[in-house]
Amino acid sequence: MTKTAWVFPGQGSQAIGMGIDLLEVPAAKAKFEAAEGILGWSVPEICQSEEDKLSRTLYTQPCLYVVESILADLMREKGHQPDLVAGHSLGEYVALYAAKVLDFEQGLRLVKRRAELMDGAAGGQMAALMGFDREQLDREIEQTPDIVLANDNSSAQVVISGTPEAVEQVLANVKCKRGVKLNVSGAFHSPLMAPAAAEFQQVLESIPFVDASVPVLSNVDPTPAVEAAALKDRLMRQMTGSVRWREIMLRLPSEGIERAVEIGPGKVLTGLIKRTCPDIALENISGVEQLPD
Structure with missing residues (x-):
């Protein structure tokens, strides 16, 4: 079997109209409804908004999390499993969901609060x-x-x-x-986010994590981990810490990864991996049409 990593993009990969093809899928529709109950607004509506609300951090992060989580679910439904997962910034939350560290609702509650705090950051x-x-x-x-x-x-x-x-x-x-x-409200992934990170910590501490079903490479520590406590600690440091994506990519071959599947809109991570690890086979799953049989 080809050893496969699932990678999940973060803010900047969003695209107007993303996830709309998922509305025809009953399981996806149920997830969109559950998300609306938590967020108080509709992900498909924001993804189709002519005012481009999707580019605002407050909406971008929850929309990416929901769409990417649904695509990961559909991959599993078709019998596909990752051997390792990683996500770029916001994408790390989807990676933790895909590795069964937390459930869909828990992940979305974290992402909602993270997006609110980051959207409210200023001066950076x-x-x-x-x-x-x-x-x-x-x-x-x-x-x-x-x-x-x-x-x-x-x-x-x-x-x-x-x-x-x-x-x-x-x-x-x-x-x-x-x-x-960059058109962002604050100095994300820097010590200037410390006040927001302190507030976020309260929410994060209230969410129970379980050990991952497959190893996770985290943004602040690109070494494989499955222990719940380690993964939570790494996520705690993510808002003020650097996204070490170059090191995550370089780690893939040493973990025996032969194939990487980018799950979510765009091809940002695929492009980066292609230039950094040319021997790794690449795939993109950005919608229903790309789902393998």
């Missing part, structure tokens, strides 16, 4: 850098107060996070092919 800035000198970037971050490497996505693409002044300084001093400020 994030920027993506493409094509840069890693040593120069690391040195600049080290010498600049109030900034961190938030997303280490690949050797050629990262996201920095911090105060607007610090982000400006790094962008001005580091040579890169492209630097783009």
